[in-house]
Amino acid sequence: MVGVDNLVKVYGDAGGYRALNGISFHIPKGQFAAIMGPSGCGKSTLLNILGLMDQPTSGTYSLDGVSVGSLSDAARTAVRRDKLGFVFQAFNLLPRMTALQNVCLPMGYAGLSRVARRERAFHLLKKVGLEGKEQRTPLELSGGERQRVGIARSLANSPSLLLADEPTGNLDSKTAVEIMDLFKGLHAEGMTMLLVTHDPSLAAQADRILRIKDGNVIADETPRAAA
Amino acid sequence: MNVGESFRTGFVEIWSHKTRSFLSFSSIAFGVAAILYTFANVNNMYERRTKAFDIAGPGRMDIEKKEAPGSAAVTGLSKGLTSADAAAIRAALPWLYMVSPVLRVGEEIRDGDFVDRTSIEGVTPQWRRRGWVFTMRGRFFDEYDLETAARVCVLQEPGGWAGKKPFWARWWKDDGFESHVKRSDLLGRTLRIGDGLYTVIGVLKNPPRDKDPRWFLRGGSSVLVPLTTAQRYLAKRSETDALDGVDTIVVDTGAVETIPRARRRIEALLSGRHRGVADYEVNDFREMVQNMLENMRKYAVAVLAVGIVAILAGGVGIMNVTLATIFSRIREIGVRRALGATRADIMIQFLTEAMLLGVLGGVAGISLGMLGIKNLSDDGAEQIAALLWWHFPATLAISAGTALLFALYPAYQASRLDPVEALRYE
Numbered sequence: 001m002v003g004v005d006n007l008v009k010v011y012g013d014a015g016g017y018r019a020l021n022g023i024s025f026h027i028p029k030g031q032f033a034a035i036m037g038p039s040g041c042g043k044s045t046l047l048n049i050l051g052l053m054d055q056p057t058s059g060t061y062s063l064d065g066v067s068v069g070s071l072s073d074a075a076r077t078a079v080r081r082d083k084l085g086f087v088f089q090a091f092n093l094l095p096r097m098t099a100l101q102n103v104c105l106p107m108g109y110a111g112l113s114r115v116a117r118r119e120r121a122f123h124l125l126k127k128v129g130l131e132g133k134e135q136r137t138p139l140e141l142s143g144g145e146r147q148r149v150g151i152a153r154s155l156a157n158s159p160s161l162l163l164a165d166e167p168t169g170n171l172d173s174k175t176a177v178e179i180m181d182l183f184k185g186l187h188a189e190g191m192t193m194l195l196v197t198h199d200p201s202l203a204a205q206a207d208r209i210l211r212i213k214d215g216n217v218i219a220d221e222t223p224r225a226a227a
Numbered sequence: 228m229n230v231g232e233s234f235r236t237g238f239v240e241i242w243s244h245k246t247r248s249f250l251s252f253s254s255i256a257f258g259v260a261a262i263l264y265t266f267a268n269v270n271n272m273y274e275r276r277t278k279a280f281d282i283a284g285p286g287r288m289d290i291e292k293k294e295a296p297g298s299a300a301v302t303g304l305s306k307g308l309t310s311a312d313a314a315a316i317r318a319a320l321p322w323l324y325m326v327s328p329v330l331r332v333g334e335e336i337r338d339g340d341f342v343d344r345t346s347i348e349g350v351t352p353q354w355r356r357r358g359w360v361f362t363m364r365g366r367f368f369d370e371y372d373l374e375t376a377a378r379v380c381v382l383q384e385p386g387g388w389a390g391k392k393p394f395w396a397r398w399w400k401d402d403g404f405e406s407h408v409k410r411s412d413l414l415g416r417t418l419r420i421g422d423g424l425y426t427v428i429g430v431l432k433n434p435p436r437d438k439d440p441r442w443f444l445r446g447g448s449s450v451l452v453p454l455t456t457a458q459r460y461l462a463k464r465s466e467t468d469a470l471d472g473v474d475t476i477v478v479d480t481g482a483v484e485t486i487p488r489a490r491r492r493i494e495a496l497l498s499g500r501h502r503g504v505a506d507y508e509v510n511d512f513r514e515m516v517q518n519m520l521e522n523m524r525k526y527a528v529a530v531l532a533v534g535i536v537a538i539l540a541g542g543v544g545i546m547n548v549t550l551a552t553i554f555s556r557i558r559e560i561g562v563r564r565a566l567g568a569t570r571a572d573i574m575i576q577f578l579t580e581a582m583l584l585g586v587l588g589g590v591a592g593i594s595l596g597m598l599g600i601k602n603l604s605d606d607g608a609e610q611i612a613a614l615l616w617w618h619f620p621a622t623l624a625i626s627a628g629t630a631l632l633f634a635l636y637p638a639y640q641a642s643r644l645d646p647v648e649a650l651r652y653e
Binding site: 114 | 243
């Protein structure tokens with residue numbers, strides 16, 4: 001499903017800072033993987049490359065069996081739109097739009113009709129437990145609710161891979177549990193997921209933990225809960 | 228992302244930044260108002276001039292009597308400019324629209340206690356064919372009056388002012404006799420001109436001075452008599468003048484293009500009739516018309532330049548606002564890119580917003596311009612009437628186009644933002 005092989009990312013000229021140092025791993029379809037590591041270990045760089053927001057300096061990245069690491073900007077955008085879902089730590093909802101409009105946004109870029117978009121957005125918001133709050137703007141929602149909108153939005157174009165970057169980092173522990181339950185629900189439905197986190201208790205709920213340090217995988221473990 | 232979506236987002240953005248939007252929108256509006264004002268002005272001017280040329284006659288040529296050079300022995304060979312010349316021109320060139328011989332004399336005019344000296348023109352019925360802007364009471368001369376040298380006259384009454392008398396008109400003095408005509412109804416009355424008695428058979432009321440289209444080739448006498456009457460009873464003749472002498476023969480070919488042809492034939496004809504004596508000269512107005520058109524064009528270009536400068540200033544305003552908008556929405560751009568917006572999507576979004584601002588500014592500018600035209604200029608209604616329907620879409624297109632053009636660079640910059648950097652931007 002997701003395969004990276006010998007991925008290198010160097011910032012600046014050759015001989016500059018090596019954020020990723022020949023990292024390789026493979027995530028099969030339907031797996032819920034967590035990536036852990038201290039700050040500056042290359043997590044964000046890895047996530048940017050996996051999210052096709054950035055290009056690796058060398059190495060290959062294949063998604064759904066297609067090599068996508070070195071595509072043009074337009075092609076990467078299309079893959080990002082159709083196959084990837086992002087959940088951000090800071091939610092990144094557009095403040096002047098309602099929850100519904102926020103969820104509709106990626107479908108608009110994918111070219112869905114207005115009616116189809118609205119229908120699916122209603123469905124997704126219901127799925128994340130926000131039925132009846134579709135017309136609220138992010139300012140009128142609690143932190144947990146905002147992240148639910150963010151998750152609904154990430155699912156808009158039925159992605160094959162969900163990338164979550166510290167999705168509970170801005171939430172209290174009780175809400176964090178609710179959000180994690182939501183993720184686990186998605187996983188149960190067969191969604192392939194990659195969760196970047198600091199929090200060992202969150203990572204422990206995944207199928208697999210990749211520990212990263214200095215731009216490389218130092219440990220690939222299966223947590224006890226999943227075992 | 229479809230265009231309708233961009234429009235909605237654009238409206239939301241414009242609405243949520245009212246002050247910023249208002250500022251850039253006003254700068255465009257002022258530019259548009261200036262351009263619209265230009266359109267109105269230029270077109271109004273153009274229409275007035277076209278009308279004036281139509282009235283004065285586009286194919287006009289004046290044959291004027293002049294003092295012939297040389298000794299009396301030579302000049303005596305010619306009778307001078309006469310009615311017979313006019314008749315010969317008419318006979319040789321029957322297609323001419325107008326051949327109007329005119330004789331001007333000065334004479335004392337009396338109506339009861341009123342006495343004044345005024346100039347009198349002897350004309351034929353052909354005189355009516357150009358410059359007729361009057362409302363007539365009674366009748367004009369006919370061929371019978373001309374044949375019989377009838378003792379009749381037609382008077383011109385001044386038109387006054389249509390609106391309020393402008394301040395500079397305080398120094399405008401009507402001719403003594405003109406005022407008299409205005410004060411008293413002379414139609415049907417008998418006046419004494421020189422030694423004879425003349426019946427007033429018609430009164431021509433001039434249009435109001437501020438609406439008079441004859442700014443070109445205006446003038447003339449306020450008393451008209453049949454040409455033959457003037458020749459027989461009123462002309463003071465020196466010994467060489469013929470009995471049917473005239474001062475001017477006004478010829479109109481009907482079109483500018485036919486002037487050279489008519490002029491050559493008339494000059495050949497007159498040269499023969501006058502036995503080579505150059506006691507007349509032929510003037511046409513082609514050069515004058517050319518100059519006038521040229522001046523008009525220059526004026527239009529000058530005013531348009533002002534409008535363009537104004538709208539360019541507006542464009543810079545739009546550019547500034549678009550840059551500010553983009554700067555304050557870098558993170559949003561990052562989010563949109565992460566969610567699958569292509570560079571083109573981002574560019575279209577900002578261009579749509581700018582264009583919306585431009586169109587809104589254009590609409591406001593049209594209202595502003597109309598208001599300005601109506602209230603700032605003294606013939607506002609006429610100028611608004613002079614606006615053609617396409618001036619409005621053209622103005623809108625100019626404002627939208629300017630906005631689009633000036634937003635192009637900022638929008639391009641926005642589309643080139645690195646999505647990773649943009650997402651991280653606080």
